[in-house]
Amino acid sequence: MKIGILSFISSENNYGQMLQCYALQTYLRNQGHDAFHVPYMPQGGGRSSVRSAVDLANYLRTYFDWQLVVNYLRKLRYSSNDSMRSFSSFRSQFLHLYGIEYRSIDDLVAEPPVADAYIAGSDQIWGASLNDSNAAGWYLRFGDTSVRRVSYAASIGRKLEKEELPVFKRYITGLDAVGVRETGAVALCGELGVDARLNVDPTLLLSDKDYDVLADASGESVPKKPYLFVYVLNVLYPRDMYWDKFERYVSEMELEVAPVYSSGYFSAYPIIPKREALLPTVPGWLNLLRGAQCVVTTSFHGVVFSIMFHRPFLVVLLRGKRAGGNDRVRTLLEATGLSDRIFDPRFGVAEQMGAPIDWAAVDERLSAMRESSADYLIDSLIS
Template sequence: MKVGVLTRHAVANYGSVLQAYATQKAIEKTGHESEIINYIRKDEFDINISKTMLFRNKAWNSNLLRRIVYIILQTPVYTSTFRTFRKYTKRLLKETRRVYFTSEEIQNNTNYDLYCVGSDQVWGQIGCSEYDPCYFLDFARDGEKCISYASSFGKDSISESLRKELPKLLIKFDNISVRESSAKELLAELGICSHHVLDPTLLLTKKEWNEIADDNQKYHGYVLIYQLHDNKLLEKYAKDFANYIGKRLIRISNSFLYYFKSGKLCYMPSPERFLSLIKNADYVITDSFHATVFSLIFERKFVDILPTNTGTRIISLLKMLKLEDRIVTDYDDFSKLENEVNYINAKKILSEERRNSLFILKEMIEH
């Protein structure tokens, strides 16, 4: 069977690119073929991204002068980042040659045995919209099979308006699976049955990720920081720990502005090198879900400093693996990072969950 996959593949984010890659590989593991439907919203495309980000930034969107300054400064940055990541996705993913900007374009120009949406935050705020009906497969015709794999709202709670719409948005789905236990509970409250499954990046083994990791790098014996949210406490913790342990601090970022932050900036590495930087780090300090995932896969010493609004997915994963102790709450305490991670138990749990999730994915596709 040929599966048309709709996911957040074109976002300038390592987790988004690598989860799309993993979804394709996981579907291949079940014995089927897949193709990423190359859907990119116009408000997330190229030069429009800076306007979208401004819309969501209350501080810079407060008056006309601030808006003008933001657009002038950020448009070249976002445009360059978007185009660089598009090169990465074209190399790693099997995409449709055509780029689609609307549901209608997808409906009139695609033909698959079934459609699969997921994973990542496909059911949360996207661009300038509270949610995007396209990620609820609104383009699928009557009788066409629809499933979701590891879809996420990104948060524990959703708006009342989306809650009211969900039964209608999900009515055409034959099977639903979600990434967080909180999402499963939320859907259950609405009388919607779903499976709780692993993020697709966890469906591939350490060996499979090693096959694409680029180990041709110059850094050795370092503390790695990968930070997605503005958090001075996280930055201070990473800097203080690197000084305490006497190791170099390496920072991954898509923004050259982080050149002025603590640590040696590794600016916009390829996804393959991103994997290698985590794989070869002595310690990883992050607020990123997918940096946490790859720290687990490569069995690194790591800690999470949770972001304010989107920490639910990290908490859900660490609870499942009995590793909640990797969450930092005392910013003067380095013992969590120094302590060994109980990978013996975590790998047993992960192996079982991987088998279960792959079984569910295969069942959803075939039945």
């Protein structure tokens, strides 16, 4: 079966984005399908569409943030080094891309990808404003009616506005099967009369052995001394991740610090003082995380691969207006019995990081989740 996948693929520094693309494609190809990614990169596909003075006022009130302006200026100094991460090379080597790049829903409708099925997901592809016509592409509103349309681990990552709900309902009812990544999305679909299945992130469809192959091929060195791997996403300042507490921890434990930064809600920028920011390739990032004595992260995929590689970890949840992004982290940790890995600043880092983890029990739960999600994916494509 020819399967076209729509997800985010254009990042130059977000490791989770690249690895979830790699994982879903690899899993499907291992099942004998001709799976490929459809390069859908709509212009102006942000969170809101400004159509009037009222829209403009609402947009600025809701989304304008001076921190974003400051961070953008910081990014200009830092992003020039992104080429060292070699994401373009990773895409060329490991992702199968459809031969046409699409910049709008109109492009997709005019010349849809040739496939037997389309998959929307994973990642926060449903986070775009539904006032934007190009959001329809992420709900597979194109192509021949004979093509099967399903979502897999699609994520919203925010609270939909009341006026968006009718559009969202219309879009998801147009899918042959709905699979989402968070329990909140399952509940929302249910409230709208649509049955949705909870799926694991595509990265969890593969095993640690699959990622060992990538990590082993990196050829990139890791610190010789024991180190704390720090993967930072979606925070702007050290205080946002209680870094002072982790600084004391690495001093007490005599650990090196290996920090890596990626773009998410904010552009990637080093926030930890006096620590050199690392710029690994995708395989090198896996190798760094796999070799760490322990991990602290603000990233969902930082959590995923800590679990995959059995690394002791703590996750610092996002706060304020970005807290909606925590749903997928909580969903995964609750399902694997690891909710105690959410960092609590009221207690010491050593106490929380050193808490024992029953990896056998975690793996057993993860195996059941993986099997259920794989069954959904295969059944939804052929039912």
